[in-house]
Amino acid sequence: MHDLQAYHYLYVEDDPLSREVMQMIMGTAMGIETLTIFDDSSNFMERLQGLMVPHVILLDIHMKPHNGFEVLDMIRQDSRYNSTTIIALTASVMNEEVTQLRERGFNGAIAKPLSIQAFPTLLRQILEGQAVWHIAD
Amino acid sequence: MKSIVIDELIDSIEALDMVAPGKLTLAIQRLNTEDVALLAERVHHENRDRSWKAAVILSYVNHPVTLETMRQLLTANHPFLGHIAFDTLERYAPDEDIQTFVKALPQSIATLQPRLVRLIEKRGDKRAIPVLMTLLPKAKSSLLRLTIIQALGVLGDDEVREVIEGYVEDDDHHVRKRAMIALEQLTPSER
Structure with a gap:
């Protein structure tokens, strides 16, 4: 059983409302004190390298200036982050995007808007290696 | 249980109990109808801390009083209460009248609105269209605009084009x- 409070997390998201929800879920409801949030993907690798290596990176897919796929590629090119779990967060309900997320190397995907009660379970399942591609309810 | 015991139970609640009800399981099994009514009263308590803690306990009790309380909480001006209410109604009242959610949408807190819109879209009720049309121009969040437009694409017709x-x-x-x-x-x- 993973101790979710023991991990370091990074969330990259340019939508303020989504950031607020994540703070509420991870910070308050899950009691995680090790969540860092970037409010866009500019200078991403430079900022990432300034942090302790995160166990989990949660990436919004549709953000600027680099979208989630581009950010994923940057991370995967740096061997320091080989063991980091990278999860896509998307409001898309299109099946082709699910296929793309899987093929490009994300470890899982969770649909936005997020549910307080469902998110911790989905996160835990992804960390346990289960196939979670939770795009459409 | 007596009200003093209910209050002790409420005071024992932590935020983590919203997502992991394990320690509450036994206490919840012992609750009777009178206890549930007491908890519902506490939800409307002036003390916001006690209010959301009581709502967390109620959210794990499948009872008509719970459902009625959660319907009211959909528009609560508190960061958790609306979300707790939404999850509880989804869990225990999957056939809840969609009008409950449509009516709550304009008054609910911003973080809950995208979830309400997605539910309304899934349920496919066209009566939501005027509410969605009114909310869309006020939506500052791109996530909310996106979910409303998606719902209008599914529910609407030429009038929303x-x-x-x-x-x-x-x-x-x-x-x-x-x-x-x-x-x-x-x-x-x-045409």
């Missing part, structure tokens, strides 16, 4: 893309 066309030039790339998809989904005009 002009409104959605206004979003094909939205600042947000994803909203623009969703507006284009929604326009394709709408029934073609017979």
Whole structure:
């Protein structure tokens, strides 16, 4: 059983409302004190390298200036982050995007808007290696 | 249980119990109808801390009083209460009248609105269209604009076309893309 409070997390998201929800879920409801949030993907690798290596990176897919796929590629090119779990967060309900997320190397995907009660379970399942591609309810 | 025991139970609640009810399981099994009514009273307590803690306990009790309380909480001005209410109604009242959610939508807190819109879309009730149309121009969050446009694309017809066309030039790339998809989904005009 993973101790979710023991991990370091990074969330990259340019939508303020989504950031607020994540703070509420991870910070308050899950009691995680090790969540860092970037409010866009500019200078991403430079900022990432300034942090302790995160166990989990949660990436919004549709953000600027680099979208989630581009950010994923940057991370995967740096061997320091080989063991980091990278999860896509998307409001898309299109099946082709699910296929793309899987093929490009994300470890899982969770649909936005997020549910307080469902998110911790989905996160835990992804960390346990289960196939979670939770795009459409 | 006596009210003093209920209050002790409420005071024992932590935020983590919202997502992991394990320690509450035994206490919840012992609750009777009178206890549930007491908890519902505490939800409306002036003390906001006690209010959300009571709501967390109630959220794990499948009872008519719980459902009625949660309907009221959908519009609560508190960061958790609306979400707790939404999850509880989804869990225990999957056939809840969609009008409960449609009516709550304009008054609910911003973080809950995208979830309400997604539910309304899934339930496919066209009575939500006027509410969605009113909310869309006020939506500052790209996530909320996106979910509303997506719902209008599924639920709407030609009457929403002009409104959605206004979003094909939205600042947000994803909203623009969703507006284009929604326009394709709408029934073609017979004019």
